[in-house]
Amino acid sequence: MSILVLYASKHGSTQGIAERIAVTLTASGQRVAVRPVQDAGAIDGYDAFVIGSAVYMGHWLKPAAEFVASHRELLATRPVWLFSSGPLGTEPTDAEGRDLREASEPKETAELLAAVHPRQHRGFFGALDPSSLTLPEKALRRLPAARAIMPAGDFRDWADIEQWAKDIAEELTSGTAAGAAR
Secondary structure (H helix, E strand, O other), X not given: OEEEEEEEOOOOHHHHHHHHHHHHHHXXXXXXXXXXXXXXXXXXXXXXXXXXXXXXXXXXXXXXHHHHHHOHHHXXXXXXXXXXXXXXXXXXXXXXXXXXXXXXOOOOHHHHHHHHOOOEEEEEOOEEOHHHOOHHHHHHHOOHHHHHHOOOEEOOOHHHHXXXXXXXXXXXXXXXXXXXXX
16 A cells, blocks of 8 residues: 655644644555655545645644645545644643634634545644744734744643554554544
8 A cells, every 4th residue: 555645734743733744654564655745746546645734823834735625536545544733832722721622623624525535534733832823823922812822842742642543543454444534
């Protein structure tokens, strides 16, 4: 089975998730390529896809959303898994008790699900290194409200990410459905 793992990452956190997924899939015996969506190249030779994007201001990054839209016909005929990287922090819920992964789900989710019928869409916590921010992002982060939703740190749950990738590998080799979308 040949799998293409694609990502759109603004500051590297989502790229790190994609690379960890690729390493885990490779360790499970799969043939895997990993690259940014902008460098996807010809995709018709792949048997399955894992596509992820960072989420900013409630949306997938434009290159990832455009990639899925422009390749929806081919993707709809192959096993596809989607992931989003976005919420920051150590708490799984916000002040109102809402699950942060659900609350930060990109606005495109319904459209993406309808377009390519992925096996699963999964949200993962991201990371924020203040030194990698642009000047406008640094200025925004100085505001008290923004600082609360943009804490510095690496909040990616590597064990969860690796388990998800193992579930994908298991589903591809056995044909059994992986766990429900979260």
